[in-house]
Amino acid sequence: xxxxxxxVLTLQLGHFAxxxxxxxxxxxxAALCRPTDAKEPLGxxxxxxxxxxxxxxxxxxxxxxRLILMDLKGSLSSLKQEGGLYRxxxxxxxxxxxxxLTTHKEDPYPKNPYLQxxxxxxxxxxxxxxxxxxxxxxxxxxxxxxxAATLKPLIPAEGSIRVWSDFLRVHLHPRSICMIQKYxxxxxAGRLEAFGQGESILKEPKYLEELEDRLHFYVEECDxxxxxxILCDLHDGFSGVGAKAAELLQDEYSGRGIITWGLLPGxxxxxxxxxxIYRLLNTAFGLVHLSxxxxxxxxxxxxxxxxxRQEPPVNxxxxxxxxxxxxxxxxxxxxxxxxxxxxxRLRSSPVSMVHMANMLNFSGKKVVTAGATIPFPLVPSxxxxxxxxxxxxxxxxxxxxxxxxxSGTRCFAQSVVxxxxxxxxxxxxxxxxxxLPSPLHACVTGEEVLAQYLQQQQPRVRSSSHLLLTPCKVxxxxxxxxxxxxxxxxxxxxxxxxxxxxxxxxxxxxxxxxSSLNQTLGDLAKELARLDLRRWASFxxxxxxxxxxxxxxxxxxxxxxxxxxxxxxxx
Numbered sequence: 001x002x003x004x005x006x007x008v009l010t011l012q013l014g015h016f017a018x019x020x021x022x023x024x025x026x027x028x029x030a031a032l033c034r035p036t037d038a039k040e041p042l043g044x045x046x047x048x049x050x051x052x053x054x055x056x057x058x059x060x061x062x063x064x065x066r067l068i069l070m071d072l073k074g075s076l077s078s079l080k081q082e083g084g085l086y087r088x089x090x091x092x093x094x095x096x097x098x099x100x101l102t103t104h105k106e107d108p109y110p111k112n113p114y115l116q117x118x119x120x121x122x123x124x125x126x127x128x129x130x131x132x133x134x135x136x137x138x139x140x141x142x143x144x145x146x147x148a149a150t151l152k153p154l155i156p157a158e159g160s161i162r163v164w165s166d167f168l169r170v171h172l173h174p175r176s177i178c179m180i181q182k183y184x185x186x187x188x189a190g191r192l193e194a195f196g197q198g199e200s201i202l203k204e205p206k207y208l209e210e211l212e213d214r215l216h217f218y219v220e221e222c223d224x225x226x227x228x229x230i231l232c233d234l235h236d237g238f239s240g241v242g243a244k245a246a247e248l249l250q251d252e253y254s255g256r257g258i259i260t261w262g263l264l265p266g267x268x269x270x271x272x273x274x275x276x277i278y279r280l281l282n283t284a285f286g287l288v289h290l291s292x293x294x295x296x297x298x299x300x301x302x303x304x305x306x307x308x309r310q311e312p313p314v315n316x317x318x319x320x321x322x323x324x325x326x327x328x329x330x331x332x333x334x335x336x337x338x339x340x341x342x343x344x345r346l347r348s349s350p351v352s353m354v355h356m357a358n359m360l361n362f363s364g365k366k367v368v369t370a371g372a373t374i375p376f377p378l379v380p381s382x383x384x385x386x387x388x389x390x391x392x393x394x395x396x397x398x399x400x401x402x403x404x405x406x407s408g409t410r411c412f413a414q415s416v417v418x419x420x421x422x423x424x425x426x427x428x429x430x431x432x433x434x435x436l437p438s439p440l441h442a443c444v445t446g447e448e449v450l451a452q453y454l455q456q457q458q459p460r461v462r463s464s465s466h467l468l469l470t471p472c473k474v475x476x477x478x479x480x481x482x483x484x485x486x487x488x489x490x491x492x493x494x495x496x497x498x499x500x501x502x503x504x505x506x507x508x509x510x511x512x513x514x515s516s517l518n519q520t521l522g523d524l525a526k527e528l529a530r531l532d533l534r535r536w537a538s539f540x541x542x543x544x545x546x547x548x549x550x551x552x553x554x555x556x557x558x559x560x561x562x563x564x565x566x567x568x569x570x571x
Contacts, residue, residue: 005048006226009218012069013242014233016265018164019326021231023334025065025170030473044470046347064173068214075185079165081177155476161327167477175214193278195285196543198240227257227353234262235279239286246293257353260294264301266323267313280308281539284528288555291366295357298368300333301402307527314398316374319481331479335472336372336400339509342417360413364562365513371397375490375505383425385440388453397510403520410515410565413462418450420471420506471504521560525553
């Protein structure tokens with residue numbers, strides 16, 4: 001079992017959630033693959049929180065994500081629903097029928113060239129058809145060195161990425177993937193477009209029982225389950241799937257943390273009025289219902305607005321990305337997610353999901369915003385106090401919740417993580433007797449530097465902060481989004497470029513209960529109230545009543561009122 005780790009079960013619901021999840025699991029996998037002669041002690045992050053040990057039918061030990069994933073027919077490409085690592089006995093059960101059989105077989109999807117090259121380089125499929133993987137020592141101790149770490153990096157061609165499974169390099173357990181066969185991923189017909197359609201899926205015994213069986217399978221093998229993290233598409237019918245899943249978790253696993261990440265792909269596209277209106281409706285219904293059943297809800301998007309207002313995507317000084325590409329947007333959001341979830345994944349003195357949520361969601365503030373600095377702009381010749389002082393009074397992170405510019409807004413509570421800086425640069429290196437440029441330069445630990453900086457930025461705010469040595473891994477198939485001014489470790493070069501690809505980066509990430517949500521949620525309610533629903537009867541026909549819309553409007557307005565600037569825990 002997990003050796004005392006406080007386990008988390010991840011649910012990925014939707015196709016964009018699959019993109020974010022694929023990058024997320026690839027980054028976890030890259031963090032596992034490090035040489036055995038590394039001088040560092042046990043890692044600061046405990047992989048057993050997210051992973052489970054198992055054994056194939058051939059007796060080989062495995063280490064796979066503790067994951068349940070739901071997507072639509074046609075979304076898996078060449079990935080098999082049962083995964084490629086080992087087969088489930090149930091799935092291999094003999095057919096009892098002894099009469100004549102007629103087999104109808106679809107042509108398999110061609111495997112993405114990147115995955116073909118990866119499998120060939122790893123050489124993990126033996127001649128007898130059995131998948132051979134390096135065994136894991138019961139998930140305890142330092143993660144093992146695997147062959148993937150010694151491979152020459154394989155970079156997928158971005159044009160070859162159609163679906164998230166085209167670049168997922170982590171093997172999944174047979175109980176992970178749950179396909180919704182009644183809706184199509186491709187084409188214009190049979191799409192999962194509306195909140196009501198998503199809700200109805202988990203009202204059907206077939207899908208509800210399948211989800212419950214998978215939940216029981218993973219939960220019953222946990223020793224210290226702390227909760228669930230849900231990665232859920234907000235813009236389409238999966239917002240309804242997520243709402244029903246969160247309701248099920250709240251009913252069956254009372255007292256466990258449920259943290260929901262509501263995911264939205266790039267900004268709205270002009271010329272697609274139905275998609276844009278459906279996105280608005282699904283987002284509004286999703287936020288209201290998810291906040292009712294989750295400990296915490298955080299929208300994640302690179303767009304500038306949750307509503308219909310056209311806003312440019314957010315900008316990162318050292319990244320060059322295409323907001324229209326899910327492959328790019330999901331990589332950035334996964335990096336932020338990998339950072340802000342650090343507190344409940346720590347090996348030493350972790351903060352439980354419930355405790356983190358309680359710190360942020362007081363007075364009904366179930367919705368929080370996220371922000372990140374990717375990468376954190378440290379110059380090798382500088383220290384953390386130097387860099388923070390140069391950031392000045394501006395908000396130090398880029399907003400990632402489509403809530404507009406956070407400057408001038410009030411923060412009620414925040415959880416902040418800074419990771420990937422060497423200990424030598426945590427504090428000032430000035431010669432004794434040198435006048436100190438700022439109070440930060442007088443701090444004796446990096447933790448004190450970060451805490452004092454946050455106190456200066458947001459006085460009288462309840463704040464939790466963590467400082468880690470461990471960086472974020474951004475090796476292929478992570479897209480090459482980084483400017484040439486960065487070193488291999490993601491530091492800002494003060495000299496000519498070395499030409500080496502960026503492999504890891506320091507990241508500053510934050511979750512905030514912010515007054516910006518007062519306007520964001522209020523504006524969402526106003527846009528919803530202005531809709532002429534006679535034009536969008538198809539959304540209502542999918543299972544939403546007019547009374548449901550009125551209730552959602554009232555709940556949105558009530559949520560918005562929770563974030564009025566005068567309300568603070570510290571007043």
